[in-house]
Structure formats: C-alpha cells, structure tokens
Amino acid sequence: MVLRTLVMKASTRTLLREGDGSTVRRTVLPGGLRIITEQVPGVRSVAFGIWVAVGSRDETAAAMGSAHYLEHLLFKGTSKRSALEISASIEAVGGDLNAFTTKEYTCYYARVLDVDLPLAIEVVSDVVNDALILPEDVEAERGVILEEIAMHDDDPSDVVHDEFASLLFADTALGRPVLGTVDTIESIPRAAINRFYRGRYKPQSMVIAAAGNLDHEVVVKLVKKAFGHYLDETAEARPARKRGQRVKHGLGIKVINRPTEQAHLVLGVPGPARSDERRFALAVLTTAFGGGMSSRLFQEIREKRGLAYSVYAFSQGFADDGMFGIYVGCLPGKVKTVLEVCRAELQSLVSGGLTRDEIERGKGQVRGSTVLGQEDTSARMTRIARSELHDEPLLSLDQLLAKIDAVTPDEINAVAGDLFNTPPRLAVIGPFADETVFTERI
Secondary structure, eight states: OOSOOOOSSOEEEEEEEOTTSOEEEEEEOTTSOEEEEEEOTTOOEEEEEEEESOOGGGSOGGGTTHHHHHHHHTTSBBSSOBHHHHHHHHHTTTOEEEEEEOSSOEEEEEEEEGGGHHHHHHHHHHHHHOBOOOHHHHHHHHHHHHHHHHHHHTOHHHHHHHHHHHHHTOSSGGGSOTTOOHHHHHHOOHHHHHHHHHHHOOGGGEEEEEEESOOHHHHHHHHHHHHGGGOOTTOOOOOOOOOSSOOOOOOSEEEEEOOOSSEEEEEEEEOOOTTOTTHHHHHHHHHHHHSSTTSHHIIIIIIITOOOSEEEEEEEEOSSOEEEEEEEEEOGGGHHHHHHHHHHHHHHHHHHOOOHHHHHHHHHHHHHHHHHTTSSHHHHHHHHHHHHHTTOOOOOHHHHHHHHHTOOHHHHHHHHHHHTTSOOEEEEEESOSOSHHHHTTO
8 A cells, every 4th residue: 555645745634632632743745755743732842853764674584683773873973963962952852862763663762842843843854864874973872772682682571572473473573572692683783774774754745733732833844954965855665564475474382491480471462564454352352351450361370270470362463464362471280280270271261261350340340541642742652653653543642542342242252253263373481491391381
C-alpha cells in the first residue's frame, strides 16, 4: 500500500477533536514530510519527536545492530553542535532528550516546557538531519554499545525474549536482536553505518509528532525552518511498511545452558499483525489471562502454587506478523511443573474460554491503562506518531474504549482457538544441559 503519493503543496487537515478539548491536526509538506500534532489544553509541556521508518528488521544479517548503533551516533555531534552542546541545550531548560530503536522504527524525542518548544525542534532536527558520524565517534561508541550488550546479556529475563523471537521468527530479520551481536558490532565499518544513515534518513521516511500546549501552524513553521534544505520537494513519500504475508516461523525448543539461580522461560506462538481487527480481543485475552495479579496465570502459578515470583502473558504486533507468549521465572527444579500448569491453562482457555468475570476484569484493565496512558504529553505524542507512521486510522479515545467494550466472549474464544492451533515454541535459559527434559511437555 502506498502511504502518500507525490505532494505538490502543503496540505493540512484536522483529524480529531477530543472531548477534553484536544485537537489533532496533520500537515504533509511538499516531498512527503508528515507533521502531526495534538494540542492539549491545560498542560505546560510539549513532547516533540522525529520518527524514522527504519529499524532492526531493515538491516542485513551481517550488519545487525546498525539502526541502534546509528541512534547512538546521532548524539555525538553535528556541524553546529558538539555532543555536549546537544545534551546541555535541552538540560539547561529542564527538558529530557533521548531516543530508542525498535524492530520497525527509530524515534528521537525531547520533552520540554511549552516556551522551549522552538529549541527542542531545532536541536532534535539538527541531531537527526546533520550528524557527522566521525570515525573517532564510531570507535568510541562501539565500546559503549558492547557494554550495553554485555549489560543486556547479564539479565536472562531480557535475553530469553530475544531467544524466543529468534526461535519463533526463524532466520528472518524480525528474529534478530535490536542491539545486534558482539561479532556484528565489532565488525561494522564506519562506511556501512554512514551509508545506512544517508540512505534511510530522508524527510519522506519521517513523521514529525508533537503533543502538548502548542499551535499546529507554529510547529509547521518551525519544522520547515529547522529542516531547511533537507526538504526535497521533488521526492515521493516512502510507502508504508508492507503488510500481508507472514514471515517464516520456526518450531521447537531452544535451551541456553547457563548457571543461573532461576530458570527463565517463554512459551508462545505466532500472533496477529499490528493492524489486525482481532487486536482488541487479543488485548483483553492477554490481560485477563496473564496481565495482572487477578489474572488466571498469576493466580494459578504464583498465588495458589507458589511456583514463581514473576509470571505474565504478553502480545506484540508488527506490520505483517505478531507474537503471543507467557514468561515465567522460577527455580530450575520447578520448571517441569510450571510448564505443565501453563499447558493445562492454555488448553483450558481454548476449550472453555474465559469466564465473564475474567473478561470484565480484563476489559476494565485495558480501559484503565488506555486512559491513564494518555495522561502525559509523551504518551499522546507516541500515539499519534505511530498511527501516522504505520498509515493506520487514528481512533479517538472514545472510539478506542468502544472497541474494547464491544469485545465479546465469542471473539475472545475465536482468537484463543486461532492462536493455539499451532504447536507452542519454548525458549529457556537456565542450568539445563539439553532440551530433552522439556520435549514431552511441549
């Protein structure tokens, strides 16, 4: 699906007017740069972000970690500002400046007082558009990222999720770690990172998002000024990430033998893509089944049996695929029992569904988290940016709540049946020499 065709002149329209008085407006500049804002009454802050439609799934296998590496390097200096000047400029006004990389996009953002929005736009735009990527900075940051990987690897509760994704998505980019590996980070040359930057970081591949006490037209004017000659009026907007065919899925069990005090496991299956209409039913199912202290999994595994301290269910959607899983951290000697309980509860979920009380609790939790999650400007900025970046309809808060309320027991049962009509995959980290001990339970 083509996101936008060539835009010959700037076009602006109002997307939403919320009941709390907030207004979402969107402008597309010539060349395809998209600017979306939410004016929020009664606040004194603004969150501003530049979202780039590139993530770890856009890397080659040999260059794993490039997108995240680049995220680090963009803060090392531009032709106008040193690394110190970049951070000091925002911190001097009490603001926050940061970035993050995912499998499908990268975001650079600042949150500041409303009067400091012009500064935030200028600094973040400079960071994104004019990074120097100097050889000495590449080498210095290489060591920092290797430390970050080491820190990540020291936490098996995080690593097991990477191992599960690697198992579930097999030999595809979705299965690779966002941070890359020690081998790839040590070997990526500066020239490859620079090519990645110059080739991917184009205005037509970006979404500018801001939320808070702002004026949309002022934001558009400031963005135009900050981007300046980087705007290419002859360019065509980048198509949205392709949807449709699911990626190749792996099967089986993956055991990482480590002398940990706890065993960490993720048991899961492929799930719906991000835009799938079943996502509302899946959200209620995931929450009711394993999303809180009153959830079925928490009650069975922790409260009734004392088998684990941490247990939860999760789901995540991508453009063309998704996942659903259960995480448990427990003593190694309890893993067999934990797996038996998980399998029994999954079978009960498919055969008997959730009770009406469980569904209502699940709906209440999803409703509450949806509303409370929109209480700050950063969350609001994120919501409108993702909608625009993924070319998905922006629903009002009332529409979202109505979608959640409309979920029926039959829809939940159908989602559960669809999810678990395939063998579950299991990733385990712990003191286990081989996988045979788990085979009969999977």
